[in-house]
Amino acid sequence: MRNIQSKSSPFRDLLQNLTPTAIICLSILIILIVLAIAAPWVSPYQPTEILTDESYHLMSDSMLLGGDYLGRDIASRLIYGLQITLGVTFVVTVLAFFTGCLLGFLAAVLGGIFDTLLSRVIDALIALPAIMIALIVIASLGSSLPVLIVTLALIDSTRVFRIARALAMNIVASDYVEAARVRGEGLKWIIWHEILPNALGPLAAEFGIRFTYTILFMSALGFLGLGMQPPHADLGLLIRENMQGLLFGSYAPLYPALAISLITITINIFIDWYLQQLDSALPSEF
Amino acid sequence: MDLPLIVIRRMAIGVVTVLVVSLLVFAGTELLPGDVAQAILGPGATPESIANIRARLGLDQAAHIRYMHWFGNLLHGDMGTSLVSGREISVLIAERSSNTFLLAGVTALVAVPLSVLLGLIASTRPNGRIDKTISAITLTLISIPDFLVAVILVSIFSVQLGWLPALSTIRPDSNFLELARMLVLPVTALSFTVIAHMARMTRTAVLNELTSPAIEMAILKGVPKSRLLLVHALSNAIAPIVNVIALNLAYLISGVVVIETLFNINGLGKLMVDAVTTRDIPLVQGCAMLFCAVYVLLNLFADTISIVANPRIRHPK
Numbered sequence: 001m002r003n004i005q006s007k008s009s010p011f012r013d014l015l016q017n018l019t020p021t022a023i024i025c026l027s028i029l030i031i032l033i034v035l036a037i038a039a040p041w042v043s044p045y046q047p048t049e050i051l052t053d054e055s056y057h058l059m060s061d062s063m064l065l066g067g068d069y070l071g072r073d074i075a076s077r078l079i080y081g082l083q084i085t086l087g088v089t090f091v092v093t094v095l096a097f098f099t100g101c102l103l104g105f106l107a108a109v110l111g112g113i114f115d116t117l118l119s120r121v122i123d124a125l126i127a128l129p130a131i132m133i134a135l136i137v138i139a140s141l142g143s144s145l146p147v148l149i150v151t152l153a154l155i156d157s158t159r160v161f162r163i164a165r166a167l168a169m170n171i172v173a174s175d176y177v178e179a180a181r182v183r184g185e186g187l188k189w190i191i192w193h194e195i196l197p198n199a200l201g202p203l204a205a206e207f208g209i210r211f212t213y214t215i216l217f218m219s220a221l222g223f224l225g226l227g228m229q230p231p232h233a234d235l236g237l238l239i240r241e242n243m244q245g246l247l248f249g250s251y252a253p254l255y256p257a258l259a260i261s262l263i264t265i266t267i268n269i270f271i272d273w274y275l276q277q278l279d280s281a282l283p284s285e286f
Numbered sequence: 287m288d289l290p291l292i293v294i295r296r297m298a299i300g301v302v303t304v305l306v307v308s309l310l311v312f313a314g315t316e317l318l319p320g321d322v323a324q325a326i327l328g329p330g331a332t333p334e335s336i337a338n339i340r341a342r343l344g345l346d347q348a349a350h351i352r353y354m355h356w357f358g359n360l361l362h363g364d365m366g367t368s369l370v371s372g373r374e375i376s377v378l379i380a381e382r383s384s385n386t387f388l389l390a391g392v393t394a395l396v397a398v399p400l401s402v403l404l405g406l407i408a409s410t411r412p413n414g415r416i417d418k419t420i421s422a423i424t425l426t427l428i429s430i431p432d433f434l435v436a437v438i439l440v441s442i443f444s445v446q447l448g449w450l451p452a453l454s455t456i457r458p459d460s461n462f463l464e465l466a467r468m469l470v471l472p473v474t475a476l477s478f479t480v481i482a483h484m485a486r487m488t489r490t491a492v493l494n495e496l497t498s499p500a501i502e503m504a505i506l507k508g509v510p511k512s513r514l515l516l517v518h519a520l521s522n523a524i525a526p527i528v529n530v531i532a533l534n535l536a537y538l539i540s541g542v543v544v545i546e547t548l549f550n551i552n553g554l555g556k557l558m559v560d561a562v563t564t565r566d567i568p569l570v571q572g573c574a575m576l577f578c579a580v581y582v583l584l585n586l587f588a589d590t591i592s593i594v595a596n597p598r599i600r601h602p603k
Binding site (some may be wrong): 033124125127128129130131132133135136137138139140142165216220221223224225227237239243246247249251253254257258260261265267268269272 | 303306307310311314315316425426428429430431433435437438440441444445536539540543544547548558559561562563565566567572573575578581582585588
């Protein structure tokens with residue numbers, strides 16, 4: 001995208017079409033991300049610090065959202081949980097996109113036996129429900145941060161591979177790629193300068209979709225007690241830890257659940273807006 | 287190719303897929319570097335006791351021999367014994383599966399008609415007020431994890447109002463009324479996400495159909511709108527809709543695992559999660575095979591329906 005000379009960049013066009021809903025979603029997301037990054041400075045206490053020996057301490061000035069079952073500050077645990085969930089999800093999605101796109105583009109450009117073999121393997125993996133893959137791997141390796149990241153990235157990359165391959169297939173069939181090939185451009189050049197820039201729009205939307213999917217999936221694993229291990233907690237594990245609190249009239253499990261939903265809803269609405277922009281940016285057939 | 291041949295071919299692909307899935311499940315649990323014997327005995331195990339357990343589990347044999355042995359037994363319905371409880375896995379699964387099928391079945395009965403109806407209503411006036419409302423609600427519901435729905439439902443109906451139980455421990459002697467009361471919250475929590483997905487996809491399928499030349503012809507002929515939608519568009523959209531339903535029922539599998547754990551329903555999902563927590567590998571293999579086989583079969587069923595419903599394949603030139 002470096003070579004664009006025209007004065008109106010697609011990015012600026014996009015910014016000009018921001019609707020109020022899109023602006024609200026974007027602001028919420030930015031606030032959450034800043035909160036996650038700045039966790040050590042904004043959280044009132046250490047997330048693992050036990051402040052009182054009373055379970056499910058009520059909301060007070062010193063504990064804004066109250067205490068959890070061990071007497072730890074819920075607000076602090078929530079901010080750190082946000083950091084873990086967003087951080088892990090980001091790493092997972094980037095990893096999945098890197099491998100998925102690279103293999104998908106290669107499969108589309110190279111074709112032949114490479115494409116057939118790779119596609120069959122991915123088909124077999126997609127024939128398994130994602131949660132089964134995760135449960136099988138965690139059963140045999142135990143749950144740890146590296147296992148979690150690699151497993152989630154593997155599951156995501158199979159889905160990314162399919163989309164990247166389909167997008168690249170269309171682009172490879174176009175005249176300008178044919179022209180580049182005739183010109184004698186190498187594989188690397190075609191992938192970087194022809195396929196990637198043209199696939200970037202739809203891939204960006206897919207990045208958002210995979211991101212929300214990974215957050216929900218990771219939270220489900222955390223909730224099952226098979227994700228992050230205590231004392232560190234992602235948002236899913238925070239719900240699990242405090243489920244009993246509901247019976248004592250505490251809303252402790254509600255906050256992390258709401259945080260998860262807030263992230264996924266805003267991303268989904270934002271993608272919805274983005275896809276509409278993408279559609280209207282395409283030249284109409286009529 | 288004529289229809290029976292295509293369907294038989296698709297079935298054959300399904301059988302091959304189940305075979306590949308069994309290979310993957312086996313490979314995932316047996317070939318990954320984690321040592322099962324070590325996991326069972328814990329860090330304090332002596333080398334002799336580990337060797338002992340490895341011999342007892344047959345872990346000292348080559349991987350492909352173990353796979354053949356395992357898969358052969360699986361075909362006879364013998365899944366081995368649980369490492370933790372020592373009971374037969376097939377018996378454990380048989381005991382638990384009825385609860386899971388009850389939960390998934392009731393959810394499907396509630397969710398399928400409701401979502402098809404919502405999708406149809408939304409597609410009567412695309413981009414009208416009703417359509418936009420349904421679309422906004424379903425988009426929100428898709429983004430909400432089923433455990434949030436469950437947590438909210440429990441805090442309202444169990445904790446605040448005290449109408450329904452927060453835990454649904456189904457016992458064999460539970461009578462119908464108890465069963466119904468226990469199922470309301472889990473079924474509602476499961477239905478929300480599934481309904482949202484299915485309604486959106488139904489709408490897309492019907493709208494796709496409404497833009498086809500055949501429908502344009504019907505409009506020009508002066509077919510009334512209700513008949514247009516229910517007879518012309520719906521009959522052609524049945525294949526994609528059935529596809530959507532089957533895919534979402536497959537999606538229920540992961541929902542079931544979470545919801546069973548949350549409501550403490552002793553079904554297959556909870557059985558498997560407990561097996562993963564205690565690293566009871568044979569039990570994990572058994573449950574995973576069952577879940578995956580159901581998933582593959584549902585997808586196979588959806589594919590077959592859309593093949594059979596496609597008039598181009600049904601009436602070849």
